[in-house]
Amino acid sequence: MAQYDYDLFVIGGGSGGVRASRMAAAAGARVALAEEYRMGGTCVIRGCIPKKLFVYASNFSEDFHSALGYGWSVGETRFDWPTLIANKDKEIARLEGLYRRNVEAAGVTIFGDRAVFEDEHTLLLLNEGRRVTAGTILIATGNSPTREMGTSHIVPGGDLCITSNEAFHLERFPERILIAGGGYIALEFAHIFHGLGAKVSLVYRGEKPLRGFDDDLRDAVMDSMKRRELDVLLGCEFTKVERRGSCLHAETNKGGVVECDQIMLAIGRQPNTASLHVEKAGVRLGKRGEVVVDEYSKTSAANVYAIGDVTDRLQLTPVAIHEAMCFVKTVFDRTPTAPDHEHVPSAVFTTPEIATVGLSEQKALMLGHAVDVYKSTFRPLKHTMTGSEERSLFKLVVDAKTGTVLGCHIFGWGAAEIVQMAAVVMKMGAKKADFDATVALHPTAAEELVTMRVKSYSKEATS
Numbered sequence: 467m468a469q470y471d472y473d474l475f476v477i478g479g480g481s482g483g484v485r486a487s488r489m490a491a492a493a494g495a496r497v498a499l500a501e502e503y504r505m506g507g508t509c510v511i512r513g514c515i516p517k518k519l520f521v522y523a524s525n526f527s528e529d530f531h532s533a534l535g536y537g538w539s540v541g542e543t544r545f546d547w548p549t550l551i552a553n554k555d556k557e558i559a560r561l562e563g564l565y566r567r568n569v570e571a572a573g574v575t576i577f578g579d580r581a582v583f584e585d586e587h588t589l590l591l592l593n594e595g596r597r598v599t600a601g602t603i604l605i606a607t608g609n610s611p612t613r614e615m616g617t618s619h620i621v622p623g624g625d626l627c628i629t630s631n632e633a634f635h636l637e638r639f640p641e642r643i644l645i646a647g648g649g650y651i652a653l654e655f656a657h658i659f660h661g662l663g664a665k666v667s668l669v670y671r672g673e674k675p676l677r678g679f680d681d682d683l684r685d686a687v688m689d690s691m692k693r694r695e696l697d698v699l700l701g702c703e704f705t706k707v708e709r710r711g712s713c714l715h716a717e718t719n720k721g722g723v724v725e726c727d728q729i730m731l732a733i734g735r736q737p738n739t740a741s742l743h744v745e746k747a748g749v750r751l752g753k754r755g756e757v758v759v760d761e762y763s764k765t766s767a768a769n770v771y772a773i774g775d776v777t778d779r780l781q782l783t784p785v786a787i788h789e790a791m792c793f794v795k796t797v798f799d800r801t802p803t804a805p806d807h808e809h810v811p812s813a814v815f816t817t818p819e820i821a822t823v824g825l826s827e828q829k830a831l832m833l834g835h836a837v838d839v840y841k842s843t844f845r846p847l848k849h850t851m852t853g854s855e856e857r858s859l860f861k862l863v864v865d866a867k868t869g870t871v872l873g874c875h876i877f878g879w880g881a882a883e884i885v886q887m888a889a890v891v892m893k894m895g896a897k898k899a900d901f902d903a904t905v906a907l908h909p910t911a912a913e914e915l916v917t918m919r920v921k922s923y924s925k926e927a928t929s
């Protein structure tokens with residue numbers, strides 16, 4: 467008789483947990499998974515997928531306008547928020563069903579329950595009140611939006627604000643919305659609500675949103691937001707939020723009061739470890755509540771692993787999936803495989819979008835690279851007939867000594883699709899000479915990547 471009920475018990479049915487459970491089952495392990503909410507996790511239920519559907523919805527307003535330049539009269543347009551929500555919900559339910567069926571088809575037992583640790587091999591399923599044991603336990607509980615504006619700075623009335631979780635289910639479309647933050651979620655939702663017709667104000671505490679991204683990308687987004695008349699309040703933080711009648715009033719450190727229908731906090735996400743009782747398994751948590759793991763995603767308990775957002779490494783779905791596959795190789799294929807967090811591409815789905823892979827110019831210099839920079843800004847062909855002043859930016863950061871492409875940064879339509887492929891060649895160690903030797907595909911925006919022959923400037927390393 468087996469020593470434990472399962473070889474692997476996965477806590478969390480998001481991107482990482484689902485992939486790990488399916489692969490471990492395919493490798494012959496007896497696997498169970500607990501998910502207390504809906505299968506699919508943040509990405510499918512209240513993140514990447516519904517967000518991208520909202521982005522598509524928000525893009526139509528500009529498309530209708532652009533159509534005029536090409537001879538189309540679109541006529542009167544009207545946006546219906548309940549229709550978008552209902553259709554999005556239908557699609558998400560379909561995807562959730564698909565996730566569930568795939569996991570079950572792999573032979574994994576799913577518990578619609580909350581699992582908490584009793585010891586390093588035992589979990590308690592809270593609803594059923596049942597104990598289960600497993601040889602290996604995988605924590606893949608993800609993270610959720612934080613509402614805390616810093617311990618020294620808990621805003622009175624902050625509980626009146628929504629987060630991205632609620633933004634996907636608002637009954638009424640917010641005609642005026644304030645969005646706090648300057649990261650992925652704040653910028654994406656600012657553009658979504660703006661495109662859908664809301665009056666949006668972005669409230670960011672720093673000098674320029676998207677800290678950590680290449681400075682040219684940050685400038686390009688700022689310019690684009692100005693052009694779109696999206697209100698950006700910099701160096702700005704809420705000091706108080708209160709409800710007055712049907713409106714919310716936000717006081718800021720700038721002294722003003724802004725009246726709006728909704729206030730959304732997009733000020734980061736915190737790992738979902740509260741009340742998991744990981745301490746009972748000897749699993750150490752970091753300062754932010756993240757599960758501390760080694761290079762193989764192993765926690766401080768020998769048989770407990772953690773992957774995805776709960777580990778607070780790179781909070782991206784494909785990274786969680788990659789970590790899941792490495793975990794299964796390490797534990798069930800007995801081939802120790804550390805996840806590779808280099809050259810991970812990512813995109814911020816603003817309108818148009820930002821996509822990036824590799825080092826920003828600033829990071830490359832800091833890491834000791836002397837760099838050659840190739841930059842091109844231009845009006846996309848499509849907009850030569852729409853009247854839009856939108857400009858695209860393409861930028862390559864190249865190691866001056868070796869010619870290796872260190873970073874590829876794009877702001878413009880299709881940026882994410884282009885950067886996915888750039889990531890492949892950069893992973894292969896492509897040099898600028900390889901880009902130069904590639905024949906362009908014309909007429910595209912992507913051809914800029916292989917036609918930027920003249921260096922824009924060079925810089926010496928700063929360290």
Ligand code: NDP
Pocket residue numbers: 614615616619646647648649650651652654671672675676677703732733734735780781782812813814815
């Ligand atoms: P981010 O970490 O991207 O951004 C958080 C923002 O909130 C920063 O601008 C930060 O400012 C600001 N902030 C943090 N604390 C405070 C505070 N106390 N008061 C005011 N502002 C504050 O977090 P997000 O919530 O936008 O997204 C979380 C993660 O989810 C991302 O890092 C990303 O990895 C992932 N994600 C990926 C997406 C994609 O791939 N398209 C889409 C959405 C999310 P400062 O810069 O000054 O620190």
